Amino acid sequence: MDFPWIYLIPVGVIGYLLWSKRSASAADVKALLERGAQIVDVRTKGEFKAAGHPKAINIPADQLEARAKELDPARPVLLCCDSGSRSGFAVGILKRKGFKEVHNLGSWRRIQSFLS
Template identity: 45%
Template sequence: MNETIIYPILVIIAFIAYKKYSYYKVLTLVPSLLMQGGQIIDVRTKDEFTLAHKEGSVNIPLDILENRVNELNNSKPIIVCCASGSRSALARRLLITKGFENVHNAGNWKSLIKF
């Protein structure tokens, strides 16, 4: 295989491994975050949320999250999720820029079903 192909493939593999590890770290924290009063915010669209969601989660679609941050309690952990982890990563960054400190990206909402 050509070296010009190997390096981009290695970078992609490293990125995927890093994302999986990041989600794993958050998922190990979820039980304690929930015990601290943490709230699960699902940032998928209303239609996606209606089809299936984690019981007890709150649907605030990413495109309106900025307008609804006042509904969130900054003194308690916030766990954001979506379909793949991309929108929840954007939601986490948005909340941090709005002054939230205890925000965790759990990635796919299905990973939270066991909690």
């Protein structure tokens, strides 16, 4: 019997609702950027090379634990990826590492609306 794909719809809806509640608002992002927030794109190196914002730092999610020392824990961190799920996961990694101001920006495409 094939996998019943219909069961993925509720999982996707729940995932989106959780992501949308955790994603930083536009006002929050603008204020954080004014305070010198670091933008970290947690997509793979290949994804980032294909399309990424030049003001973002690329640290893939699977390397974030080991490379967190490249970031300044005294400055806010805005995390992004393709959809917001990997960046949501990355929030937990940095918070466990002692970062206080860590926010899920969601999709890296949102950066365009905040930075010129």
